[in-house]
Amino acid sequence: MRPELRPATADRQAYRPAPVPLLGCLVRYRAADRRRLAGPRPEDLVDHLDRYGARPSARGWDGADLIAALDAAALTGRGGAHFPAVAKWRAVLAAGGSGYVVANAAEGEPASAKDAALLQHRPHLVLDGLAAAAEALGAAGSVLWLHDNARDTRMAVDRALNERRAASLAEPPVRVLSGPEHYLTGESSAVLNALAGGPALPAFRLVPAARAGLAGRPTLVQNVETMARVALLARGGAEAVVPGPLVTVAAGGVLTVCEPPPNVTLGGLLWRLGLLGPGLRPPRAILLGGYGGAWADWLSVADRTLGRLDGRRPSDSVPSLGAGVVAPLPSDGCGLAETAAVLGYLARSSARQCGPCVFGTRDLADTVARLAAGRARRADVRRLHRLIGEVDGRGACALPDGAARLARTALSVFHHDLDQHLRGRRCHDGTGTVLPIPVVTA
């Protein structure tokens, strides 16, 4: 059946929907199986057009309007770095456009599943955003980038693309490409490296990809949630992005993807998900922003609101959630053991290209592991502080920076535990950490 399409440009000014949620529901994934399809039935093109209406054109002046809307909404990248989207788009245009646009769905973060949830349930919204970006930037090619083993996500995307072709939607063609199952496959310079035929490993870039990326052409790499936000902005102006960012809560081996309103507090979020309440002991601490993120003391952030899509941080909001990852540490958990497990994962995930990361991230992981096991001395803590400084900002990608941030915040949030561990007393037997740690294959 061919869906009835609304006239695109004429409706543009009149069509001002109330804020539309991206997901509108919770989607739960088993952390150990996070590439597998979960949640409700994927939305087809008819549902999509019913819910959001047709995608307005983003060519010519409409493209300029869309970029103005991006600017007005101050939309920031949802891949974790929160870089203002409009700055990339303008850099692409300043470099003459006619390059490439990439929707990045290679979600390497083990505690995140929002990109999978979005593509599995709202594939058309992401594809709308990608099409709008391609039109507004006059791109010669559009790519959707995935992990090789994200088969269910790929099926949802392929199905959506088939529906769009069958409906003869006027839009640039999209190539769906994928890279190996690895933490760094979604790092933007690794994406460009892989698309150019090289390994999916980060590269040192002198010039930003938005100026000269794939084949030397200006290239926009934008997370799929950002693309979905673009699709909403193209339809409704700045107010379309009012709902808060997508958040993945990792607890008890389950990744829950949700879209809390921005004025919800962290405590309120956990309460709504049944992770906090009568009879439940509050978390001992909370990891914000994923495995390259920051530990925070629970009481210091419980009453703070979640971040906003425009990257502004009201004084009552939590520190950065990165790609929207929240992982509470259970009351009986050991923050140092969790940190050691995550640092070990990061060290194994290193691309092994940059010396300070090859040696430093590994050394960080080993030293924190000794601390967690109660086999470290005071001198090791001093060494740890020095290592953190030597690793931070020293790689081609941000992996070592994330490892440094994680270790630094662990030392401050868990400093009481640290003293106990230095006396050889561990807070638990050190086995069975709770954060999901994928196996890293070389």
Added chain:
Amino acid sequence: MRDSRPAAPARLRVDPVACDGVGMCAHLAPGLIVLDTWGYPIVASALSRRADIRAARAAVAGCPRRALLLEADRQPSWNGTGDPDGGSD
């Protein structure tokens, strides 16, 4: 005598992928580059004296891996790093 007259601001950058930690740079520009625990260079962020620029040029030319760069220190709105969209942080 060090030439401390001002020069156009510049900065050193290391390509950490290309760098093998040979350490030549730290000998050629000792005041500007120190080596970390493993022998990889940590470079001074802002250079604005002629003597420093000269030493930095020598270090750049002396790097056997061509991993050291001297670039004008314009204040770019975006230097192309720290933008790991998706997955990496």
